[in-house]
Structures are given as structure tokens and as C-alpha cells.
Amino acid sequence: MPGWWSGGSGSGQRWRGSGPRVLWARLQRVGETTTRTERRTKPDVKIAISCHPTYGGSGAVATELGLELAERGHEIHFISYAQPFRLDRFRERVYFHEVEMDQYPLFEHPHYALALAVTLHEVASHYDLDLIHAHYAIPHATSAWLASQMRNGQAGPRIITTLHGTDITLTGQHPSFHTITRFSIQHSHGLTAVSRFLREETERSFGIEEGRIQVIPNFIDTERYRRDREPCHRATLAPDGQKIIMHISNFRPVKRVEDVVRVFARIQEEMPARLIFVGDGPDRPRAQQRAEELGVEEDVVFLGKHSSVEELLACSDLFLLTSESESFGLAALEAMACGSPVVATRVGGIPEVVVDGETGILADLGDTDGMGEAALSILGDDGRWEEMSRAGRAVAVERFSADGVVPVYERFYRDVLEARPRVEARVDPGDSHPVTSPEGP
Numbered sequence: 001m002p003g004w005w006s007g008g009s010g011s012g013q014r015w016r017g018s019g020p021r022v023l024w025a026r027l028q029r030v031g032e033t034t035t036r037t038e039r040r041t042k043p044d045v046k047i048a049i050s051c052h053p054t055y056g057g058s059g060a061v062a063t064e065l066g067l068e069l070a071e072r073g074h075e076i077h078f079i080s081y082a083q084p085f086r087l088d089r090f091r092e093r094v095y096f097h098e099v100e101m102d103q104y105p106l107f108e109h110p111h112y113a114l115a116l117a118v119t120l121h122e123v124a125s126h127y128d129l130d131l132i133h134a135h136y137a138i139p140h141a142t143s144a145w146l147a148s149q150m151r152n153g154q155a156g157p158r159i160i161t162t163l164h165g166t167d168i169t170l171t172g173q174h175p176s177f178h179t180i181t182r183f184s185i186q187h188s189h190g191l192t193a194v195s196r197f198l199r200e201e202t203e204r205s206f207g208i209e210e211g212r213i214q215v216i217p218n219f220i221d222t223e224r225y226r227r228d229r230e231p232c233h234r235a236t237l238a239p240d241g242q243k244i245i246m247h248i249s250n251f252r253p254v255k256r257v258e259d260v261v262r263v264f265a266r267i268q269e270e271m272p273a274r275l276i277f278v279g280d281g282p283d284r285p286r287a288q289q290r291a292e293e294l295g296v297e298e299d300v301v302f303l304g305k306h307s308s309v310e311e312l313l314a315c316s317d318l319f320l321l322t323s324e325s326e327s328f329g330l331a332a333l334e335a336m337a338c339g340s341p342v343v344a345t346r347v348g349g350i351p352e353v354v355v356d357g358e359t360g361i362l363a364d365l366g367d368t369d370g371m372g373e374a375a376l377s378i379l380g381d382d383g384r385w386e387e388m389s390r391a392g393r394a395v396a397v398e399r400f401s402a403d404g405v406v407p408v409y410e411r412f413y414r415d416v417l418e419a420r421p422r423v424e425a426r427v428d429p430g431d432s433h434p435v436t437s438p439e440g441p
Contacts, residue, residue, distance in 0.1 A: 045413055046127055048077040048120060048157070050144065051135040053084040057330040058164035061194075061218045062135040063087055068406045070094045077123055081112060085307055097123050113139035117146035129157040131413060134188070136167040138177055141184035158416055160190040163213070165327030168202050169348075170254075182206045190416040192216045192409075195349030198327045214412060217352070218328050219405035220337055222397045227339035227389070229314040237301070237315055243273040243379050246316040246340070248309055248331045249323075251281025258283070258290045259322035259368050263343070265294040266372025267318075271379060275300045276316075278309055309334065316340035317385075318375055321350065324365055329353045333400055336360070336392030341385060343375045353400075359392035 047069065051062035063086040066076040070093040077095045078084055087096060099119045101110045120132060120143055132147070134140035141161040148156050161184065171177055185191060185206060191213045193199040199213045238244050245264055249255040257277070264275040277287065277300065284302065291297040306312065313319070319335035321344035326332075329350040332342045336353075342360030344350050356362040361374035378385050398404075 044073045045131060045417070046075045046077070046129045046157075047131045047133055047413070048079055048123055048129050049133050049135065050079045050116065050120065050140040051084065053080040053082040057218065057328065058135050058162075059084055060086060061164075061330065062133075062162075064219070064221065064402070065133075065406065065409065067091060067094065068402050069410070072406070072410070075127070077127060077129070079116070079119055079123060081116075088307070095127075113143050114146070116140070116143040117150070120144055120147035121150045124157050125151075130417060132157045132159050134159060134161045136164055137161055137181045137184050138167060138171065141188055142180055145184060145187050158189040159187070160192065160413070160416060161185060161188040162216075163191070163193045163198055163202055163327075165194070165198060165325075165348075168198060168205065169325055169327065173205060178206075182208075190214075190412060192412065194218050194328045195352050197349040197352065201327075216408050216412065217400055217405060218330050218333065219400050219402050220330075220334055220396065222337050222401045225310045225313065225334050225337035225396070227314055227393065229310060229338070232315055233311060234315040237276055237312075238274050240272065242299070243267070243271060243317045244276060244315050245273055245318050245320060245375070246276045246278065246313065246335070247320045247322075248278040248313075248334075249281070249321075250279055251283045251287070253283055254323055254325050255281075255283065256322045256324055256366075257287040259366065259371075260320050261287055261290040261294060261296070261300065262368040263320055263322065263371045263375060264300070265296050266369065267375050267379070268296055268299065270376050273299065273379075276312065277302045278304075278306055278312055280304050310338065313338040313340060318343060318379055319360075320371070320375070321345065322368070322371065323347060323350075326350050332360075333396055337396035337400075339389040339393050341378050341388035341392060343371050343378070345371075355391070355395060359388055359395050 049062055049066045052059045063084040066078060070076045070091055075093045077097060078087060079097045079099065081099045083096055097119055099112065099116050101112060101115045103110065116139060123129065124147060132144045134144045141159065144159045148159065185208060193202060193213050193215055194217055196215050199215050202208055202213055203210060234244065245267060247260045249257065251257055267273050291300040313335050316335060316338060317340065319332060319340045319342045321329060321332050321342060323345055324347060326348040329344065332344055332350065333353050335342055336359050342354050344354055344360060344362055345365045346362040347365055351362060354360045354362060363370045363374060378388060
């Protein structure tokens, strides 16, 4: 059984046997008392997190959630085919289990979903897990359900599925996956989505009844993402004092990176600027070609993938997001936390993050001229830039900080384990921080 120990009590211990499950003892709030005579004081809840380990919003948030939960006393087991890229050092109460797959000539493609189900089942049995938190409906929620069926009717961990975006808007819509996506969603004990947009899209596309999906937004560590972070690479990125325009993505077609270049070209007509691309993906060559066609290639920099994007965002004067679909817009939130105003398309969940006219400006999809004018109106007015910079930071801290959102997940876990009425994190434009309210039967 693959797995290594990243922290916790009992140094050198690879597997720990299942003890009596005392859920109520693990669910007490700090300061509350319990009449149970037998209780585990640590960990509070044992949770497996199944996620994509690569660069991207879902993997980043899933990993950060697990690390934050471990800091709060929970035992976390990451399960994936590779170590999550943000799991970069030793952490107490954190384990990683690699899903191993062998190649057989009979199988044309590796059966990751089946191998994942086996690993989930084995980890759940060995560690007496309370919860499996699947990030993305397929394959993670599907594999979690398969793992539960392997227990032959015995009680096992409850399944929570967090919907992040393309599992609903793209992959899940394909005829080959629509039915299994719907099945996996319906057979989860708890469901969350990262935005109201995604919740409504899931209800509409998969026939999920209203009230089942709870909106708990993405979050960031606002101490990590901040304007005054050192080192600052401005002198390297803009050696002649140009304005720094930044874009971070996986360069998939949905990101419309050619539009980013078009907007930048409009900005450069009025002021010296440099465009910094962070990330990589299939449309990078198209962005490079567009920069050459528009004559701005000398001021367009492709840095490739970076794990410490906060060091770069701390230098950004403006962040561009030209996507045709975004379920949340995590990169925009990271930019706002670093005091960078955002110019973005008014699509998906972006308006739930970027406050139009306050922390940035939203434009219609494909309106690169309008986005260029919006960018110039911000960059050309120091007073307006300062106001938007401060407002963006304030929104990130007050509504989307780890300290505000992670406790909402903890309450949601408790409610699922106790089968209480569900709670929802509301992050409306006028809210100062996530709050919860009863919802559901």
C-alpha cells in the first residue's frame, strides 16, 4: 500500500490500526465539553483529500485547505497520482499516498479511477477515516463512491464533493461523462461549489435539486499574497520602469490568451509597459505569434510555470483575465490580495470576486478595445489605481481569507458527519466576510 508519513505522533509509524470511532468527541468546538468518557483529543477529524496535484485552481485550493485543516488539528491524507505541488515540506498531521498504476498491454489506457478507488479504500480502512473530500466530480467523487461500495455494507467515511468548474462546465457535459458525473454528485453526502454561478450551472445541467449544493468560496493565505512581499522582482521584470501587466493561467483555449496580448498592445500605444505571462499550456505558441504580429514581442515575457507566483504578483500593476469562462477566478483573487487592480471579462463567477468599479473593471467577452481603455483609465490615474489597489486587498482579506473560509468548511464537515441541516457560506458583494445560514431539509 503506497503512502508516506508527513507528520503526526509516533515517528516512523507507517500504518495505524483502526480504533473505536468517537465522532462526537472529535467534533466539539474549542472550549466545549463532552460527556463521552472515551474520546480522541487529536486528531479532530480524519480526512482524505483526493485532488489533482498539478498547477491550477482546484489543486491549489485543495492542498491549501488540507494544510490549513492540519494546522487546526485535523489529520489529512492527500491521495493522488503525484505529490501536490504545494505540498512542499514537512507538515505535522499530513500524509501523502501515491496512487500507483502499472502498465499492462491489455489495457490501452491506465485505469486511474479504479486504482484511486482501491487506494481510497485501503487508506480509509487503515486510518479509520471520517471523511473523503473529493475535489472534482470525476474521477475523484466517482472513485470515492466505488471505495465505499468495497466495504460490503460496513460503515465508512462520508463523501463530500467540491465542484470547481470544468468538471461541470466542460468535462461533465460531455456525453461520455454526463451520466456518471450526475451519479457521483447525487451519491455524495455533502456538496459544495466555489461560486453561486457554479452551483446554479450544476443545478441546471445535472438536475440537482436546489439546496443540496452549498457555496463555499475559494480562499487564499492573505499573509502570503501581499503587496509588500520581499523579494520584489520589479527591477528585473521592468528594468526601465515600465508598468507591469500580468496574466497567470494554464494557457488553455478557454483563457483566450491572444486577447491578453491584444489588450496589452492597446495599453502600450499610450504608455510604456511590459506583459508578464506566468504559466504554460497549449495556446502559448498562439500568444507568442500574436505578440509578433502586433509588434509587441520585445515587451512580452513568458516566464513559464512558477510555484511562488505571489513574488511576481507583488510587482503587478494590473492583472488581465480575458477568459470565456471562469467558475471563480482564483488568479484574480490572488492579484487583488497583492494590491493589483484587475481588468477581466464579465463571465461565470468572476463578478463574485472582482467588484466592478471598485477592485477592477469588468468588460464583455471579446471586447479587447474596451478592456484596453479600462486598463488605461486605471494605470493613467494614480489616485484611482491606489483606491482600487487598497479595495482589492480589503476584499481579499475580509471575504476570501483562509481564516474566514476554512472554519466554514469545518462546520460543513461537522454538519455532514452529524447529518445536521446544511450551512452555506455567503460572500455577497456587500458582505464583509463569509457567514453561514441554515439551508436544506
